[in-house]
Amino acid sequence: MKIKNILEAEKEAKRFIVKIKELKSSELNGYRVKNNDKPYSTKETYQSKETGDLKRSSMDLTRSLSKLRNDVW
Numbered sequence: 343m344k345i346k347n348i349l350e351a352e353k354e355a356k357r358f359i360v361k362i363k364e365l366k367s368s369e370l371n372g373y374r375v376k377n378n379d380k381p382y383s384t385k386e387t388y389q390s391k392e393t394g395d396l397k398r399s400s401m402d403l404t405r406s407l408s409k410l411r412n413d414v415w
Contacts, residue, residue: 343413347413348410351409354399354403357402357403358396361392362396365396368392
């Protein structure tokens with residue numbers, strides 16, 4: 343494994359955890375909304391800047407873990 347890939351995965355994992363904490367914080371501040379646009383769904387969802395940030399950091403973490411597993415780049 344390349345140390346560069348290990349450090350990148352660690353950085354992205356920490357960033358992902360920070361985004362989860364931010365989402366939890368916004369959840370407590372009332373960003374919860376009912377998902378009315380999907381009639382089959384009765385679950386509440388979160389639609390905010392924090393959810394978008396979390397999804398992005400998740401994708402970046404996935405990419406860095408893929409590099410780590412495949413040891414390609």
